[in-house]
Amino acid sequence: MKNSNTKELIFILLFFIGTSLFSQENVINKNADIIKTDSIAQHPLLSNRFTFYAGLYSSKKEIKFGVNGASDNEIFDFSERADFNDNETTLFLNFNWRFSRKWTLTTEYFSVKNKLNRNIEQEIEWNDQIYQGSAEVALGLNLNMFRVLVGRTISKGLKHELGVGLGIHGLDVEAYIEGNAFVNNNNTGEGAATNFKRSTVSVLAPLPNVGVWYFYAPHPKWMLTARVDWFSIEIGEYSGGLWDLGAGVNYQFHSNIGVGLNYRYFDFTAKVDKTNWDGEFSLNFQGPLLTVNVNF
Numbered sequence: 001m002k003n004s005n006t007k008e009l010i011f012i013l014l015f016f017i018g019t020s021l022f023s024q025e026n027v028i029n030k031n032a033d034i035i036k037t038d039s040i041a042q043h044p045l046l047s048n049r050f051t052f053y054a055g056l057y058s059s060k061k062e063i064k065f066g067v068n069g070a071s072d073n074e075i076f077d078f079s080e081r082a083d084f085n086d087n088e089t090t091l092f093l094n095f096n097w098r099f100s101r102k103w104t105l106t107t108e109y110f111s112v113k114n115k116l117n118r119n120i121e122q123e124i125e126w127n128d129q130i131y132q133g134s135a136e137v138a139l140g141l142n143l144n145m146f147r148v149l150v151g152r153t154i155s156k157g158l159k160h161e162l163g164v165g166l167g168i169h170g171l172d173v174e175a176y177i178e179g180n181a182f183v184n185n186n187n188t189g190e191g192a193a194t195n196f197k198r199s200t201v202s203v204l205a206p207l208p209n210v211g212v213w214y215f216y217a218p219h220p221k222w223m224l225t226a227r228v229d230w231f232s233i234e235i236g237e238y239s240g241g242l243w244d245l246g247a248g249v250n251y252q253f254h255s256n257i258g259v260g261l262n263y264r265y266f267d268f269t270a271k272v273d274k275t276n277w278d279g280e281f282s283l284n285f286q287g288p289l290l291t292v293n294v295n296f
Contacts, residue, residue: 042158043217044255048295053094055291057110057264061088062284063141065175067127067201067277075280076124078139078175088112092289101153104163108147112285115140127199129181137179143283144172145266147244149211149229161215167229169209169242171268173281174202201277205270207242208233223250225262240270248289256296262289 045051063078092110099105117138124131131137151165181197209231217223225248232241248262266285272278 041220043215043220043223043250044252044295045223045250045258045293046156046159046161046215046217049098051094051096051293051295053092053096053260053291053293055092055094055260055289056089057092057285057287057289058089059112059264059266059285059287061112061114062282063175064282065201066279066281075282076126078141088114092291094291102156104151104153104165106147106149106151106165106167108145110145112141112143124177126177127201129177129197129199131177131179131181135180137177140174140176140178142172142174146170146172147229149209151211151213159217161213163213165211165213167209167211169207169229169244169268171203171205171207171270171283173205173283174200175281176200201279203238203270203272203274203277205238205240205272206235207231207238207240207268207270208235209242209244211244221252223252224248225250225260237273238270240268242269243267246289250293256294258293258295260289260291260293262291263287264289 064075065078066075090110090112092108094106094108097105115138117136119136120131124137147167147169149165149167151163151167153161153163155162176198178198179196181199209229211227211229213225213227215223215225225246227244227246229244230242233239243265244267245265246262248260250258250260252258264286266283268283269281271280
């Protein structure tokens with residue numbers, strides 16, 4: 001419920017900002033015989049063909065996994081039981097190409113890699129192995145997120161741009177537990193003691209999405225941005241959904257270089273039906289994103 005309320009609040013906020021700013025743009029005099037557009041300065045990100053972004057993303061995390069072998073696919077909350085919700089700064093990359101007057105290609109990437117050693121009070125049943133309570137285990141998460149979106153501009157002026165697109169988020173997810181464990185033997189009801197064990201589940205999940213973005217530049221050096229990506233779908237071995245929301249401000253201190261401050265919210269949920277992982281996951285990341293952009 002908490003995540004749902006957060007998503008709805010952010011979506012309403014982005015919608016309100018976009019519609020409000022759109023209504024504020026100056027209207028060009030339709031009765032003018034000649035409009036000298038060269039004399040009107042425009043924010044470079046509304047017209048440049050190529051834009052590269054590199055940034056640092058500081059995210060608060062909520063991470064949950066359900067795996068085959070756990071009792072009734074019991075959900076293991078990494079954030080609650082292993083304190084994985086600590087903020088982490090990670091690299092964030094984005095590339096935007098306007099390959100025609102109305103069409104753009106956007107690619108994006110960020111990754112999260114965590115490993116923590118924790119003493120877990122209760123035993124953990126994970127992928128047919130039982131890790132004893134009160135013993136130290138290592139918990140790890142490796143996530144690589146790739147986003148590709150092909151978009152079309154549906155409204156554009158000297159100060160604004162509104163567009164929609166179709167794309168895909170590719171999630172390369174791996175989670176693991178390391179420590180001394182027992183192998184669960186369902187035939188005898190007894191466990192066989194083992195030495196150090198590592199149990200891993202991983203998947204590459206494609207999640208298609210629709211996207212909407214809105215840019216508004218009240219000044220040639222300042223631009224406000226808002227974007228929403230969403231989808232819920234079932235494809236073969238995967239079923240799930242995503243929310244990818246962002247709002248921010250960009251300052252272009254040079255015609256080809258600028259800086260931006262954004263707030264990004266990612267929420268991914270999926271059920272997996274594969275031989276190596278019959279389970280589910282829920283991943284939530286949110287926090288500020290500081291970027292530097294080069295455009296031309």
